[in-house]
Amino acid sequence: MAGWSGRSKAAETAVRPEDIAITESTRSLPDAPDRPDAASAAAIVTLCTYTWFLYGIGPSIPLFRDELGVSSSVAGVHSLMLAAGVVLAGFVGVGLVRRWARFGLARRAVVVVATGVVVLCAGSLVKGAELAVTLPVMLVIGLAGGLALNVSTTVLQEHHGRSGPAVLTLANAAAAGVGLITPLAVAAATALGLTWRAALILVVPFAAAAFLLIGRQRAVPTYAARPVGAGGFSVRGFPRAYWPAMLAVVFAVAVEFCLITWTPDLLVRRTGMSPGAASGMVTAVVGGMALGRLVLAPLARRWSPLSLFLAGGAVSVAGWALTWLSDSAALSVAGLLVLGLGLGGQYPLGASMASTASGGHPDRAVAVLSVGVGLASGLGPFGVATLSDSVGVQSAFLVIPVLAAGAAAGTLASARLLRAGRRAAGPPPAG
Incomplete structure (x- = not known):
C-alpha cells in the first residue's frame, strides 16, 4: 500500500476530467431508461448465450470425465483453460473495445463462442486426441465469452444510469432462467443417449439471435462507446474502494462455479443419485439464482x-x-435451491458496486474484474477437484462458506473506504 501513502483519500476517489469522456454519453443523459429496452435486450440475449454454455459445460465436465476414464483433476483442467480465456479477455478487452467499439x-464475441462450441463438441469425439482439441478450444471460448460478458455488463450498467444495478440484476435473472434449462437439457440428452453434446450445441441459435439484436444498436451511445486515451488494460488509477469490491465478486463467482x-x-x-440425474439437479442451484434475481x-x-x-x-x-x-x-436439492436463492444477486450486485x-x-x-x-x-472448480481426489468431495466443499x-468481508471493506473518501472530500461547494 506504499504507493498510496502520499495521496489523500479525497484524491483517491476523485474523477479526472479526461476519465469522464467514456460515460458522458450515458450517465449524464437525463432520460436514461429505468426499464429494459432494445439495447438492454441485445445485452441480455448476449448474456444468455454465454450462460447457456457455462451452465451446460459445468455438469458436462464430469460426464466427459467418465467417458475418458480420467481423474477429476484432469477433467478440471477444462475449467482452468476456460478461466485462462476469461483472464485473457480482461487483458485485451479495453484495446479491442477501442478498436471495434x-x-x-460484442458481435464478434458471440460468433466465436458459437464456433468454439461446435468445435468442442466435434473434437470431443476424436478418439485418442480428445483433450488435444477440447482444452485449447475451451481457452478460445473463455476469451470470447469473457469479452461478451464484459461488454454486456458495462452496457447494462452505463445505459441505465441510476437504475443500472436493478436492470443488471434483472438481466442476470434472465440469464439464470436460461441456465435453469441447460442442466436439464444435459440430463435429458444423456438419458436419451444423445450425450451432453446435444445440449451444448444449442448455444448456436442463442448466438445467432444475439448477433442480430446487437446489429441494431450501432447508434446507441452505450454500444457505440470507445474508451478514451491510448492506454489499454491497467490496474492503476482506481480508488482503494474498488479493490475489495472486486475481490468480493471474485469470491462469489468462485462459489458459483x-x-x-x-x-x-x-x-x-x-x-446415491445416478450421474445423469445428479447433473440435472444443478438446475436447483440455477433455479434458485433465477428466482433470487427476480x-x-x-x-x-x-x-x-x-x-x-x-x-x-x-x-x-x-x-x-x-x-x-x-x-x-x-x-x-432443497438446500441447493436455497443456496442458489442467496447466490443469485452476488455477481450483478458485486459488479455494480465495483463499477x-x-x-x-x-x-x-x-x-480488471474479468x-x-x-x-x-x-x-x-480446479481446487475442489484436486481436494476431492485427496480428501473426498464432501470435505472439499468446505471451501464454499470460506x-x-x-465475499462479505470485501463488500464491507469497500463500503467503509467509500464512506471515508466522501468524508475526506467534504460537502460539495455551495451555489
Whole structure:
C-alpha cells in the first residue's frame, strides 16, 4: 500500500476530467431508461448465450470425465483453460473495445463462442486426441465469452444510469432462467443417449439471435462507446474502494462455479443419485439464482447493493449447510435451491458496486474484474477437484462458506473506504 501513502483519500476517489469522456454519453443523459429496452435486450440475449454454455459445460465436465476414464483433476483442467480465456479477455478487452467499439466487439464475441462450441463438441469425439482439441478450444471460448460478458455488463450498467444495478440484476435473472434449462437439457440428452453434446450445441441459435439484436444498436451511445486515451488494460488509477469490491465478486463467482461444476459429484456420493440425474439437479442451484434475481431486481431500487449482497451471502451459507449435512436427495436439492436463492444477486450486485467504486473507469474496471472472475471460475472448480481426489468431495466443499465469508468481508471493506473518501472530500461547494 506504499504507493498510496502520499495521496489523500479525497484524491483517491476523485474523477479526472479526461476519465469522464467514456460515460458522458450515458450517465449524464437525463432520460436514461429505468426499464429494459432494445439495447438492454441485445445485452441480455448476449448474456444468455454465454450462460447457456457455462451452465451446460459445468455438469458436462464430469460426464466427459467418465467417458475418458480420467481423474477429476484432469477433467478440471477444462475449467482452468476456460478461466485462462476469461483472464485473457480482461487483458485485451479495453484495446479491442477501442478498436471495434462495444458494438463491434460484442458481435464478434458471440460468433466465436458459437464456433468454439461446435468445435468442442466435434473434437470431443476424436478418439485418442480428445483433450488435444477440447482444452485449447475451451481457452478460445473463455476469451470470447469473457469479452461478451464484459461488454454486456458495462452496457447494462452505463445505459441505465441510476437504475443500472436493478436492470443488471434483472438481466442476470434472465440469464439464470436460461441456465435453469441447460442442466436439464444435459440430463435429458444423456438419458436419451444423445450425450451432453446435444445440449451444448444449442448455444448456436442463442448466438445467432444475439448477433442480430446487437446489429441494431450501432447508434446507441452505450454500444457505440470507445474508451478514451491510448492506454489499454491497467490496474492503476482506481480508488482503494474498488479493490475489495472486486475481490468480493471474485469470491462469489468462485462459489458459483464450484457448485455448477462439482455439485453432481457431491449428490452422487451423498445421496446415491445416478450421474445423469445428479447433473440435472444443478438446475436447483440455477433455479434458485433465477428466482433470487427476480426478487432482487425490484428490491435493488429501494435497498443498497451492499445490504442485499450481505443478506444473499447469509442465505447462501444456510443453503450450503443443508446440502452438505444431508444424505437425503430431497433435502440436498432443497438446500441447493436455497443456496442458489442467496447466490443469485452476488455477481450483478458485486459488479455494480465495483463499477461504482471505479472512479469513472467502467470499461477498465470490468476488464480488471474479468481477470479476477476468470481466475475464480477456473481455480475454484480446479481446487475442489484436486481436494476431492485427496480428501473426498464432501470435505472439499468446505471451501464454499470460506469463500462466502471472503465475499462479505470485501463488500464491507469497500463500503467503509467509500464512506471515508466522501468524508475526506467534504460537502460539495455551495451555489
